[in-house]
Amino acid sequence: xxxxxxxxxxxxxxxxxxxxxxxxxxxxxxxxxxxxxxxxxxxxxxxxxxxxxxxxxxxxxxxxxxxxxxxxxxxxxxxxxxxxxxxxxxxxxxxxxxxxxxxxxxxxxxxxxxxxxxxxxxxxxxxxxxxxxxxxxxxxxxxxxxxxxxxxxxxxxxxxxxxxxxxxxxxxxxxxxxxxxxxxxxxxxxxxxxxxxxxxxxxxxxxxxxxxxxxxxxxxxxxxxxxxxxxxxxxxxxxxxxxxxxxxxxxxxxxxxxxxxxxxxxxxxxxxxxxxxxxxxxxxxxxxxxxxxxxxxxxxxxxxxxxxxxxxxxxxxxxxxxxxxxxxxxxxxxxxxxxxxxxxxxxxxxxxxxxxxxxxxxxxxxxxxxxxxxxxxxxxxxxxxxxxxxxxxxxxxxxxxxxxxxxxxxxxxxxxxxxxxxxxxxxxxxxxxxxxxxxxxxxxxxxxxxxxxxxxxxxxxxxxxxxxxxxxxxxxxxxxxxxxxxxxxxxxxxxxxxxxxxxxxxxxxxxxxxxxxxxxxxxxxxxxxxxxxxxxxxxxxxxxxxxxxxxxxxxxxxxxxxxxxxxxxxxxxxxxxxxxxxxx
RNA sequence: GGGGCGGUAGCUCAAUGGAUAGAGCAUCGGUCUUCGAAACCGAGGGUUGCGGGUUCGACCCCCGCCCGCCCCGCCA
Numbered sequence: 001x002x003x004x005x006x007x008x009x010x011x012x013x014x015x016x017x018x019x020x021x022x023x024x025x026x027x028x029x030x031x032x033x034x035x036x037x038x039x040x041x042x043x044x045x046x047x048x049x050x051x052x053x054x055x056x057x058x059x060x061x062x063x064x065x066x067x068x069x070x071x072x073x074x075x076x077x078x079x080x081x082x083x084x085x086x087x088x089x090x091x092x093x094x095x096x097x098x099x100x101x102x103x104x105x106x107x108x109x110x111x112x113x114x115x116x117x118x119x120x121x122x123x124x125x126x127x128x129x130x131x132x133x134x135x136x137x138x139x140x141x142x143x144x145x146x147x148x149x150x151x152x153x154x155x156x157x158x159x160x161x162x163x164x165x166x167x168x169x170x171x172x173x174x175x176x177x178x179x180x181x182x183x184x185x186x187x188x189x190x191x192x193x194x195x196x197x198x199x200x201x202x203x204x205x206x207x208x209x210x211x212x213x214x215x216x217x218x219x220x221x222x223x224x225x226x227x228x229x230x231x232x233x234x235x236x237x238x239x240x241x242x243x244x245x246x247x248x249x250x251x252x253x254x255x256x257x258x259x260x261x262x263x264x265x266x267x268x269x270x271x272x273x274x275x276x277x278x279x280x281x282x283x284x285x286x287x288x289x290x291x292x293x294x295x296x297x298x299x300x301x302x303x304x305x306x307x308x309x310x311x312x313x314x315x316x317x318x319x320x321x322x323x324x325x326x327x328x329x330x331x332x333x334x335x336x337x338x339x340x341x342x343x344x345x346x347x348x349x350x351x352x353x354x355x356x357x358x359x360x361x362x363x364x365x366x367x368x369x370x371x372x373x374x375x376x377x378x379x380x381x382x383x384x385x386x387x388x389x390x391x392x393x394x395x396x397x398x399x400x401x402x403x404x405x406x407x408x409x410x411x412x413x414x415x416x417x418x419x420x421x422x423x424x425x426x427x428x429x430x431x432x433x434x435x436x437x438x439x440x441x442x443x444x445x446x447x448x449x450x451x452x453x454x455x456x457x458x459x460x461x462x463x464x465x466x467x468x469x470x471x472x473x474x475x476x477x478x479x480x481x482x483x484x485x486x487x488x489x490x491x492x493x494x495x496x497x498x499x500x501x502x503x504x505x506x507x508x509x510x511x512x513x514x515x516x517x518x519x520x521x522x523x524x525x526x527x528x529x530x531x532x533x534x535x536x537x538x539x540x541x542x543x544x545x546x547x548x549x550x551x552x553x554x555x556x557x558x559x560x561x562x563x564x565x566x567x568x569x570x571x572x573x574x575x576x577x578x579x580x581x582x583x584x
Numbered sequence: 585g586g587g588g589c590g591g592u593a594g595c596u597c598a599a600u601g602g603a604u605a606g607a608g609c610a611u612c613g614g615u616c617u618u619c620g621a622a623a624c625c626g627a628g629g630g631u632u633g634c635g636g637g638u639u640c641g642a643c644c645c646c647c648g649c650c651c652g653c654c655c656c657g658c659c660a
Contacts (some may be wrong), residue, residue, distance in 0.1 A: 034600065046602060053640065083603055084640065130660080167660070264660095290658055300587060300656075310658045317660050346588065347655060376589085377654085384653095414622050442597070445589075447653075449596065453609090458622045460608040461597085468622055476619055517600080529598065532607085543615090543624045584622080 001072060003099045005112020006512045008033045011043055011073075011089065018069035019047075024062060027054055035513045041080070041088035042506055048085045059085030093495035096505040097557070100564050104487050106571060113515060114157035119335075121159045123328045123368075124150050126340035127256070130167035131243035131263070132176055132197040135250055136393035137386050137450075138342075141375045144439045146340035147256045147577045148524040149373065155575055156519045161332055162256075165324065166247075166263035168240045174222030175204030177235050178214065181221075193242040240265075250396050253432050255577050260332075267323040271315050274308065274322045281362040283355065284308060293355050306351040318352065325356050325370070334368040338522070343374035343445065373522055376447035378439075386450050404431035406456050410464070411584060418583070426584045430464055431456070433578040437463035440576050441528035461532040466569060467584055469535040473566045474582040476547055482559070484566050493557035500541040504561050507537045511568050515575075524576055531572045538565045 001014045015031035029051050036044035048066060052059035063081045070079060078090040091099075103109055126146020129135050135143075146162075154160045179200040188196040208215040225232040244261065251257065275291060278284035284293050289311030295301040308318045328334040339349060349372035360367040380386040388394055408427035415423070438455040441462075442448045458464050474484065482488035496505045514530030517523075538561075547558040570580050 032600090032602095034602095037603075040603070044602085049602080049640075059640085086603070128660095170659080288657070292657075303586090303656095305657060307658050312658080314658090316658065318658095341660090343589070344654060345660075348660080350588095374589090410622085415620090446597085447590085451596080454596070457609090462608090464622075468620090472620055472623085479619055521600090525598085529607090536607090539623060540625085542619080543621095546619065548619050583620095 001076065003076070003095065003102060005103065005109070006115075006516065007091075007099070007509065008035065008043055008513055008516075011045070014070070014073065015045055015047070015066070018066055021069045022062075022065040024048075024051060024066065027051075035510055036088060038503070038506065040082065040086070041078070041090040042509065043089040045087040045089070048087065052085060063087055091506065091509065093497070093502065093505075096502075096509060097493065097495050097560075099509050100505065100560060101490075104564070105485070105567065109511075109567070109571060110155060112512065113155055116156040116516065116519060117153055117158035120153075120157075121161065121333050122153050122336040122338060123161045123163050123332055123334040124153075124338045124340065125163050125165050126150075126338075127247075127251075127258075128165040128167065128341075129247060130170065130172075131240045132172065132194070132201060133243075134194045134198060134393075135247060135396040137378055137396060137399055138393065139396060140378060140399070140435070141439055141444070142340045142342070143251070143254055143256060144436045144577065145373070145375055145444055145524065147254065148440055148575065149338065149340065149522055151575045151577060152515070152519045152522075152524065152527070156515070158336075161260065161334070162258045163328075164258040164261040164263070166240075166244070166261060168243075168263035169265040169268065171222060172201060173225055173236055173239075174218040174220075175208055176201045176239070177221040177225065177232055178218040179204035179207070180235055180239075189242075194246050197239060197243070250400070253400055253428075254436065255579065262324075262327070264317070264320045267320045267327070270323040270327065271319050273326065274319055277359060277363070278308060278322075278355070281359060283358055283362070293351070295351070295354050298354065301351055301354065304347075304351075306355055318348070321352050322356065322359070325352075325368075329365070329368055336369045336371070338371050338373050340373045340375070343376060346372060346374055371522075373444070375444040379447050379449050381449060381451065383449070400432055400435060402452075403435045403456065404428050406452060407431035407434065407464075410456060415584065422583070426581055429579045429581045430467060430584065433463040433467065433573075436576065436578055437466070437528065440524045441532075443525050444523060461528065463578060464584075466531055466535050466573060467581060469538055470566065470569050470573070470580055471582060471584045472542065473538070473562050473569075476562055480548060484563050487560075487563060489559040490556050490563065492553050493560050494553040496557060496561075498545050500537075500544040501557070501561060504537045504541045504565065507534050508561070508564050508568060511572075527572055527576065531569060534565065534568060534572075
């Protein structure tokens with residue numbers, strides 16, 4: 001066996017072959033290789049236990065037989081059979097060094113990782129705010145998690161299409177256009193367009209509520225827009241243009257750039273085939289004046305309809321979502337579509353996917369793998385959805401600004417000697433990164449409690465702690481007048497000896513497992529946990545073993561550890577969508 | 585009423601059916617004349633909501649119950 005990027009996978013193959021030679025052939029044998037508790041080793045194989053159970057054989061004897069066929073591993077691993085029949089593998093110090101030497105830069109990591117998702121074209125539908133409104137805290141998770149997932153998939157070899165499916169076509173435009181024509185404040189529009197659009201919408205809304213004549217006029221504006229009246233279409237398109245420009249300011253802070261922005265309006269002329277296709281195939285039926293799809297085999301959806309055309313004849317999001325699947329399957333050639341959307345919409349997606357599957361079966365076309373990547377709600381300290389004190393949604397713009405300001409206070413307190421401009425720049429990286437990391441480090445399915453104190457802290461699993469480790473490694477290289485990334489001072493490194501060196505080296509070698517866990521389950525928090533543990537092992541090493549010692553061989557191997565830790569921390573943080581720094 | 589998700593240390597959260605359930609915060613106690621102490625080391629803290637079941641092995645799978653949040657026809 002060679003020391004490839006993914007050692008667990010390589011071990012799995014080796015054990016599968018060895019099992020055949022050892023006679024473990026009945027009913028298939030799966031080695032079940034996984035990372036182990038460091039107390040026991042680096043990897044463990046549990047497959048013998050289940051196999052022995054099925055074959056009614058002694059698991060320890062089977063493990064002995066298997067291990068006797070693993071001589072080729074002896075140069076790399078210490079092997080041990082433990083407990084009822086676990087096989088433990090502990091990398092030898094020289095093998096640790098060899099793996100680290102072979103993966104010394106971003107390209108080597110990427111080359112190793114790229115096998116996992118090769119051949120997939122993944123459309124990721126994320127962020128997707130409504131135009132003419134501010135992005136608020138409710139839009140945070142989709143944007144942050146979606147971007148991290150895009151980066152993870154791309155690094156693992158997938159072709160990723162980032163699609164911002166904006167809500168740019170809704171009934172809100174009637175009232176908005178009504179108010180736009182009568183009450184537009186140009187100065188306010190120039191200053192903060194989304195603020196002005198929101199004001200106009202509220203003005204239109206309350207005017208319509210107070211006066212039925214206004215309501216009728218607003219409805220007329222909407223009808224005119226839908227009939228492609230040039231003036232209303234112009235206003236509408238200006239609103240969208242300005243909105244997207246404002247959104248991009250947020251996206252720039254979060255490091256997001258979409259490949260396509262195909263909002264609901266893009267599908268306006270692509271809805272007929274949906275109605276026709278579903279009606280002709282017999283999936284859709286009339287119910288209470290609407291066109292709906294029931295799923296008789298489903299306990300809930302046999303009575304809970306999927307409405308694809310409202311009783312007033314208008315489309316809704318179900319219609320555009322179906323049209324969107326057609327477009328992503330066709331022109332975008334998707335093999336996979338991921339919807340990074342609030343978990344409260346899970347019913348909708350379940351119905352959507354069920355309907356799409358049946359529809360595509362009738363059409364005879366292959367359906368991409370559709371998955372709803374749900375996420376929980378951001379809660380305040382009171383356990384309720386996060387709001388301002390007055391009960392308003394917190395604007396993303398304000399939230400990020402506050403994070404940056406709080407980080408600036410922290411940085412200025414800790415490192416007042418730095419020039420202000422530098423402290424400001426550091427605060428942007430730390431502040432925005434703290435918000436992103438707090439979101440990503442938690443299992444995405446759960447709700448989480450938003451806490452400035454926890455988020456912007458040097459203690460615990462935070463962005464600042466990780467960035468501090470990065471900054472400190474850079475500082476070592478600066479001190480020694482070396483430049484990281486050029487593998488400086490590594491030649492002549494001898495195998496690791498001290499407990500802290502060994503612990504750090506063994507953690508470094510686990511990077512592929514963390515990456516595979518995060519990408520395979522589309523849960524970035526697995527990578528966060530790994531990076532946090534890595535930074536912790538580095539800090540322990542840093543406190544225990546001095547890097548800048550006189551003995552050249554010891555110094556070389558410690559520099560190698562620093563360099564590789566830096567590489568993996570920086571790579572990992574960037575895969576999560578964070579920016580990095582060299583001082584803080 | 586039907587359904588989804590959750591309940592793990594005082595608090596916030598981890599944990600592919602695998603070995604003695606782990607971190608951080610908080611509490612208590614240590615470590616700076618030496619590469620950034622924004623850090624590190626250590627201690628205490630648990631009937632994994634309750635009761636059954638499956639399994640060599642269950643926080644994890646199955647059944648029942650309790651509690652919390654969310655969804656259930658024309659918003660997305």
